[in-house]
Amino acid sequence: MTAEYAVIVKTRTRLEHLIDRFNTRRQGKFYIERAGGNFSDYEAEHDTYYSSLETVQTSLERVIKTKTIERSFLPTYLFSERDIVVVVGQDGLVANTAKYVGGLPIIGVNPDAGRYDGVLLPFHPNNFLKVLEVVAAGRLYSFKDVTMAEAKLNDGQRLIAFNDLFIGAASHVSARYEISQGSVREQHSSSGIIVSTGAGSTGWLSSIINMTAGVTSKFYGGTALAPRRFDWSEDVLVYIVREPFISKTSQASLIAGEITNTNPLIVESHMPTNGVIFSDGIEGDFLKFNAGASAAIGLSAGKARLVMPQIYLQENRRAHFGREKKS
Template identity: 55%
Template sequence: MSFEYAIIVKNKTRLESLIERFNTKAQAKFYIERLGGNFEEYEIEDEIFRHSLNSLQTQLSKVIKNKTIDRQFVSSYIFSAKNIIIVIGQDGLVANTAKYSVNLPIIAVNPDTDRYDGILLPFNISNFIQGVENVLTNKYNSKIMNFAEAKLNDGQRLLAFNDLFIGASSHVSARYKLTFNNKTEQHSSSGIIVSTPAGATGWLSSIFNMAYGVANLFEKNLTIKHPKLKDKDLLFAVREPFKSIRTQTEISAGVIRNNTLKIESFMPNNGIIFSDGVEKDFLNFNSGSIATIGIAKETANIVQK
């Protein structure tokens, strides 16, 4: 395949978002410092990112034509088969971009290795261009990663690179019927998290941290063992399940492997399914809706070093 254009995907820095909110940098600074915050931290973060982005664009322009788009436009951007996608930002930006990448090679770049863990970001500003050159010569290594899929009984569907949330859009309890491995329960909970292997170190890990933290009050010196999922596994966990006369709690977690999880909404309104922490990317999940959760046919193509 002949690649002709690189698409750089970035997100706004926290400072840019503050300036949008308060109109000027001076007003944003006044607001943060009046509340006792350290505005310098926002400035340093922004400066490092801008330096990294400029370096990336300069290096890339010597190798291939390119243009930069903001994350908010990714869902409506039509990627071409002749595009390489370069993501520069935090891990979540890779997840948000991958869903729309149509399996094009994604080179994920960590712009600030002192600030971001970069679990999904194998490259940095010093070595990413080698990844680009490898893709251009079709000599690159990549990891094919699977998406989770939520499919509704009306045909709508939503993909997730890291995780799906199924529940209520506010902090009220979610009410639904859950069917897994031929067993059915009615639930009242804070919603369900469904995680892919890529997302196991994200939102799902916080659920393990909470569960072990509570258990450790009564059983000392527990060691947290985070799940190691196979490529086409999904792990679901019910958040704060409540047991009552009408609701059960025996199905509180499970691995979806060559099967599916079915959830029927009992919420007259405010039911929702969203993916990868982006609440604007959602499906309504109200009474009458039935969601089937499983592995999607689509995949993401993440370039490796």
């Protein structure tokens, strides 16, 4: 199927947020410089971003109809099956976008390679157009499917995560809940639960593993732990309970494990207020999770599809043919 629209997803720069806060650029500059900051860095980042965005928009307009939307409109925007999504921003913008576009192809464009690592942004403003033309024409293209996590509440609400879910209290207090997986069930008082996808395994999950390795090595003479990393498309999630507390009414044996299609995690809130489930580190993207709410944590039925450079397709073909030859 040929594409009809390229939907460009953009974000707001730090400078724009600063102007919103202080009303004018001059007042924002005064605040930053008085605090010892470098306001010119805000300006340089802003100018580079919009120069890249203009390059992307101008290039696309030559080959396909385009629409541009801001990140804040993603939850309400209605995507068509004939759309291609072009994300211009940091890696987090790709993660946030993927939750709302279903299986539409996503082309991640790094607007500032000198500033952003771009793990999810394999393309640049001057080299993305060729692959977009391939995708738009319905021809074979290189892609990577990414497994996402999903929280389903007993009232029907659901929340998808590209990198990770957090389940716990909104404030810095203990989260209280009942957790169960398979035949194991127990009461918890903890700092919350992190559920990570393969794509997110190098983020929040890795920091928890780093902390665990450091504590074990420092006080118990343990060896360093290898980070738990798995392929982005693998049908598995990993969960870890943060700082579980053992008391007369709370246990701590069910504190880490894997979630699969046949082995979900069930969490029942015992928090009268301030219980939340949020995704990908965005606290504004959340579900209320107070007493009476129960959440089934598992794999999302759909996967995100990230368009990759042609070399990725060639490597996959070599691996595929190699397996066939061996078999």
